[in-house]
Amino acid sequence: MALAVLAGGFVLYREMLGTNAGGGGGRTQYSWKVVNPDGAPVDLASYKGRPVLLNVWATWCPPCMMEMPSLIALSERPELKNANVAVVLVSVDDGLDPVRRFLDRTDVGEADVLVAASNPPAEFSTSGIPATFLIDPDGRIVRREVGAMDWNTPEIATELSSLEKAR
Template identity: 40%
Template sequence: MDRLMLRKTALALYGLTLALATPAAALDPALLTGTMAKMAPVDPYTPSITAYTQADGSIGDLSDYAGEVVVLNFWATWCAPCRAEMPSLQALQDELGDDGLEVVTLAFGRHNPEAMARFWADTGVTTLPLHLDARSEVARGMGVKGLPHTVLLDREGRVVAELVGEADWAAPETLALMRALLEE
């Protein structure tokens, strides 16, 4: 290799190293108000287990949402707070779904598909995906211990924050936070 080629290679590797070493933008603490005050930023990490079962029985993967900001909600049919917050998750998808945000739902543990569909109908959910984490592998990999539990993933698929418990996902402060994430 000649010197010019070595220099170009070294510069390319240096640029790649800087890009990989640069942390994701932190959530603006000023946006963590109201229902989003419970949102806890985390050191960004890529989940190790990302596969789940889709409503049709096929295997899906969180990588299917690459390039989108993902609001990943773990829920269960027996969870009263999950039932209470589900309409606001649908409203969030309706409001920002065309802007690069995807609300992805994962039923936690074993569930009867008919009971899941009934839960959707009862809570007014019309377009959110009906995915299942039957063995709770994705949930365990992300440290989910109770429900509801919602995890935010950036456009690169890294977990950047989590919220344990119920939230109003259609509240003005939630929409402001999500819009800020979409602008990054």
Template identity: 35%
Template sequence: MSGQSAAKPGPDLLRWLLWGVAAFGVAAVVYIIVQATTNPVAPGGLERVAKGEMAALQTPAEPLPAPVTTIYGPEGEPLRLADFKGEVVVLNLWATWCPPCVAEMPTLAKLAADYQGKPVRVVAVSIDREDDLEKARAFMAKNAPLAFYNDPNMKMAFDLKPAAPGMPTTVIYGRDGVERGRLAGGADWSGPDAKAVIDHVLAEG
């Protein structure tokens, strides 16, 4: 036969081809693993339900437990977010001097009312100064069933990782006390988009 029939790949070429296929397979597996560990919304699939205003939710790149910051409850009692473990916690940092905070508070009150009797707690924490706490308390009294919580030293805003960029900032924690997502800026928390997010986190157990 002519020399053209000897076009079969030699052993060395076959060896390199096999190594190339193996390397590609390893690279593909590594890529999948990296994507699974760095995609912040993959574990809970929150991206599938975060629509409308809730599409602005930012999800953590790694599991982040709630800060151990001390806040103060309706009777002035010291509390930590860990005290609400077992419930989905919607932490909202707000102040009376913040117009978007004041505007969205009735929607948070509606959210709290819609989930009464379920393991969901809206914890709206005032960061007003001591001199303005009574004003903040009076404002919150108009937004039942929300209770009044405060952090006059604004520690919670800085203890979040990353720190809250401004007010309002809302952080959603699962029943395990781990952050699921956060939203900077005001939003309508009474609508179906917000409820879809809360229902999803609640269903995670």
């Protein structure tokens, strides 16, 4: 049953993405319309000039919830704070309530939690979630991963921190 729900979630997300599923990459213009958990618009362009780890997730996605503790722990690493790295978690849940319930029971550390208010632009299109994009300060997507993984590793922290130094 759980596998059927998970598979249905991937199909639903792929359909939401339309014909660009699996595409993307390159450079982002930070044009995705997102809101904070209170519903106020947030301009993703405010992250320009910083290294960003952008994770696309949903509360109904078991792999997303499985990797969430590692993303939260990563957001609190001192070397990322020193390098001005932003950990941005963009939920594709249908509405704000599921995200608010998640936040009521979860300390998200230094991560910024946002909610998609539109379909993602092509550069953030994927074949499923969770999907994570590492973005350099110039907006180039330097890495993309689809599927859950442990993000709180010294190697990932070094990779993200080095994005600021590579300018």
